[in-house]
Amino acid sequence: MHQGRVVFGAIEEVVFGHPAAGAIVAQMDRLGSNRAFLMVSGTLSRQTDEIEKIKQALGSRCAGLFDAMPAHTPREAVIVATHAAREASADLIVTVGGGSITDGAKAVQLCLANGITDIDGIDRIRVHKGVAPEMTAPTVRQISVPTTIAGGEFSAIAGVTDRATHVKQMLRHPLAVPRATILDPAITVHTPEWLFLSTGIRAVDHCVEAICSREAHPYADAQAVKGLAMLADALPRVKADPSDLDARMDAQIGTWLSMGALAAGVPMG
Known part of the structure; x- marks a missing residue:
């Protein structure tokens, strides 16, 4: 006889096969969001028109943009993005890119909710010996448009690198998972x-x-x-x-x- 339990996470929708720009607008309408902070691939931002199409679709609801997340999500970039999202009064983070950007937004959500303002503050919210500390749940959540296929956009776990120790550390919270993930194959052709x-x-x-x-x-x-x-x-x-x-x-x-x-x-x- 089977025994166990199945846990359903906090992701609300997966939209697939629809162009990213229109799907993002539809999700913002669904969520009642008005100030989207874009965390996006630098390559997509500077070498394609994909991000510009999204910005045009959002219009005045685009509150800011961050396109400087290095590979492996270093703490320093997480803090810069957190400050930018806070200054933009974002009510939603929209990620377009690979796992480092998706993880970066998960970390930014937790930093915003817990008043983290510098790289050392991340120690207060990271997992220690397999245990996530008590923390304030994020209220500024994420929707994700992934351009790679490792699957982090379906996970509540983020990896953030401490460059001082050269170790990628885990952050985990049930509400760190994106509220919605948008699977648009056309945007992955640039990967x-x-x-x-x-x-x-x-x-x-x-x-x-x-x-x-x-x-x-x-x-x-x-x-x-x-x-x-x-x-x-x-x-x-x-x-x-x-x-x-x-x-x-x-x-x-x-x-x-x-x-x-x-x-x-x-x-x-």
């Missing part, structure tokens, strides 16, 4: 091939870990097995034809499924 495909292998890893976990259950297995099948089919198709949006969409949905077991409480590793 370097090596990055898109390697993050896809990370999603494959999530599926395999879930299937092999001793605490797996049918609900989690159904998502992990289907996710693995979709990723195994889609990733070679993206490699063969980078312009194949159907393949990219399948890879994104496979990634969403790959995170189902982890979100449902199945231990990894």
Whole structure:
């Protein structure tokens, strides 16, 4: 007889196959948000028109923009982004980019809610010996438009790097997960091939870990097995034809499924 529990996280919606700009506006309408702070990929911001299209769609509801998050989400950049979001009086953070930007916004949410103003303050909200400290829940939440497929946009965990120790540290809060994730395959065509495909292998890893976990259950297995099948089919198709949006969409949905077991409480590793 099966025994266990399935935990449903605080993500409210996943929108897939719709252009990002219109989907962001629709989510802001749904949430009643009026001041969106954009945390976006520097490459997308400076080398494509994707961010400009989003800014134009938001109009006066775009309260600010941060496009300088380095890889691995260093504390220093988190604090700069936090100050900018606070000064913009943001009521929503919108991320467009990879995992470092998604994680950065999760950290900014917690910094805003807990009055963190410098890099040392992050020690007050980070996980110590596997235990997250008591903290104020974020009220300025995030919606995410991912451009890679490692799956962090479906997780309530963020990794932030302490450059003094060269260690990536964990931040965790149930409301750190985005309120909504928007899967737009068209915006991922700008992602370097090596990055898109390697993050896809990370999603494959999530599926395999879930299937092999001793605490797996049918609900989690159904998502992990289907996710693995979709990723195994889609990733070679993206490699063969980078312009194949159907393949990219399948890879994104496979990634969403790959995170189902982890979100449902199945231990990894």
